[in-house]
Amino acid sequence: MISYKYKSPNYNERVKDSKVEFIIIHYTGLDMEFDKVINWFLSKGSEVSCHFLIDKSGEIYNLVDLSKRAWHAGKSCWSNCIDINSHSIGIELHNSGTEDFTSHQFESLVKLIKKLMSENAIQSWDILGHSDVSIGRKIDPGIKFPWHQLAIENISYFSSLSQGNFDIDISDNNNPQSIKEIQNKLISIGYDINKSGVFDPQTVEGLKAFQRHWRPAAVNGLLDRSTKNILSDVCEKFNQFRSEF
Numbered sequence: 730m731i732s733y734k735y736k737s738p739n740y741n742e743r744v745k746d747s748k749v750e751f752i753i754i755h756y757t758g759l760d761m762e763f764d765k766v767i768n769w770f771l772s773k774g775s776e777v778s779c780h781f782l783i784d785k786s787g788e789i790y791n792l793v794d795l796s797k798r799a800w801h802a803g804k805s806c807w808s809n810c811i812d813i814n815s816h817s818i819g820i821e822l823h824n825s826g827t828e829d830f831t832s833h834q835f836e837s838l839v840k841l842i843k844k845l846m847s848e849n850a851i852q853s854w855d856i857l858g859h860s861d862v863s864i865g866r867k868i869d870p871g872i873k874f875p876w877h878q879l880a881i882e883n884i885s886y887f888s889s890l891s892q893g894n895f896d897i898d899i900s901d902n903n904n905p906q907s908i909k910e911i912q913n914k915l916i917s918i919g920y921d922i923n924k925s926g927v928f929d930p931q932t933v934e935g936l937k938a939f940q941r942h943w944r945p946a947a948v949n950g951l952l953d954r955s956t957k958n959i960l961s962d963v964c965e966k967f968n969q970f971r972s973e974f
């Protein structure tokens with residue numbers, strides 16, 4: 730199932746006693762053939778790598794040993810963890826960012842995530858996108874990534890409120906109490922934003938990151954009614970998951 734024929738030199742040691750808690754999903758984003766993508770991860774000069782790369786046919790390549798710290802997340806933060814590379818497994822999907830993921834690729838991803846979750850005691854709510862942990866800096870795995878299908882496989886949560894018509898009323902946008910509540914909710918899910926109490930650029934980026942994951946049909950950075958409702962739902966579910974654990 731997993732090919733070990735390629736090895737990336739781009740890794741170092743995980744920080745001492747770090748627990749692998751997260752799986753971070755990426756797209757390669759490079760409009761290149763697979764050979765060029767693999768060469769990029771194998772070249773010392775690129776200084777990037779991942780633990781697994783999945784091609785469009787669904788073949789899985791292990792590029793860095795799981796015990797090592799692969800260089801996939803860069804500057805990132807989730808739930809106050811600022812060394813995501815030490816605490817995660819990085820999975821890259823060969824995808825330009827503007828095309829659909831293939832069904833073979835998705836099936837392999839699901840199998841791989843399930844295996845990694847059981848072997849490393851990783852929880853479903855800790856399966857994240859690069860855009861979740863690198864707000865304002867990264868947008869992968871992008872709005873084409875089927876988070877709702879991962880939820881069907883019980884390896885993610887997707888709000889039922891994310892489907893259907895959106896109520897995009899934004900009349901509440903400038904209410905400071907409401908903005909504070911929104912920031913608290915984003916932070917309690919894990920997003921790295923400050924509790925500024927104002928609708929500032931970092932809040933817009935935080936909302937966009939949230940929408941990429943939970944309302945990919947409309948990533949607008951606005952505090953519309955639909956975003957608020959989905960945010961409340963996801964926040965409540967995450968708190969429930971974590972308290973049960």
Ligand SMILES: [Zn+2]
Pocket residue numbers: 754755756801859867869
């Ligand atoms: Zn990425």
